Amino acid sequence: MVEGGMKCVKYLIFFFNFIFVISGIALVAMGAVIKGYYDKYLDFLSDDVFSVPVLLIVVGVIIFFVAFMGCCGAIRESYCMTMxxxxxxxxxxxxxxxxxxAAYLLRDEIADTLNKNMNATMQNYGKPDHxxxxxxxxxxxxxxxxxxASNYTDWALTDFGRANNSVPDTCCREATSNCGVGMAALPASVAANTIxxxxxRDSVEEQIQSNIVAVGGAGVGIAFLQVLGVILACCLSKSIKKEYETV
Structure with missing residues (x-):
């Protein structure tokens, strides 16, 4: 009975490690994609935000080694490796x-960080050393x-737009040279025809917060999946130890 039960647990651990490896791949892929997205807004985000996808990538890589050890411990029926x-x-x-x-807690900091960094970096727009x-x-x-940041009129308060109330040409619906000149001084109803x-800020904040929710959900979901792995490993270790004691 002990041997049959141990064989059943071994197969469950193999199956679990297969799921475990898939979850590791998912974590690495998710971390890489989100980090690539964050890299586009490197000037606007804090280091704390970047640490979350990096941590996912690191954990995903570690999972491969842990899953390998779990399989080896099950195959060799090694009490030490399984524990x-x-x-x-x-x-x-x-x-x-x-x-x-941590990912969920960071949500509250995103708005303040974006507001501070966006307004600060706008002052350096168009300068040769930036x-x-x-x-x-x-x-x-x-x-x-x-x-x-808040709307198009923000550019009128920057060094770039202060001289002639310009916004960058990239604000224009059809970007052409000097299409943004004078737009920051126009009423929104008029300016909207061109820019x-x-x-x-709101769009970036919404996208980053949705990414953080995804990261947090994935981390917590996979974490609770690992509880099953811990239980299975402990059961197998107990079976191995009991078999050794009866030999």
Whole structure:
């Protein structure tokens, strides 16, 4: 009976590790995609936001090694390897749970961080020694069909737009040279014929917060899946130990 039960648990651990590896691949892919998205807004985000997808990638890679150890421990019926597998799973569970909670807590900081960094970087738009900031703003405004942080009039308060109330040409519905000249001083109803008048901050905030929710949900979901792995590993270890004691 003990041998049959142990064989059943072994097969369950193999199946679990297959699911575990798939979840690791999913974490690495999700972390890489979200990090790539965040990289576009590098000038607007804090290091705390970037740490979340990086942590997902690291955990996803670690999962491969842990799953391999679990399979080896089950095949060799090694009490030591199986218990090590269970301990590592428990540690990853704590790590992912912490990452999920941290991701949700970061949601409250996104709006303040974006508001502060967007307004600060707008002052450097178009300056020769801040070409990265200029590219970030141009890329964001063209991709999201927006203009400025809160709205298009923000550009009138910057060094770039103060001289002639200009907005960047990338604010225009059809981007042509100097199409943004004088637009920041026009009423929204008139300016909207030529440029996008809504700000970029709300769109970026919405997308980042939705990504953070996805990251947090994935981390917590996979973390609780690992509880099953810990239970199975402990059951197998107990069976292995009992078999050794009866030999």
């Amino acid at each position: 090590t597998f269970a301990v590592l799973l428990a540690l990853i569970f704590i790590l992912e749970l912490a990452a999920g909670i 070409s990265g900031v200029t590219k970030t703003w141009d890329g964001m405004q063209m991709e999201l069909d927006c203009c400025g 996008y008048t809504r700000g970029c």
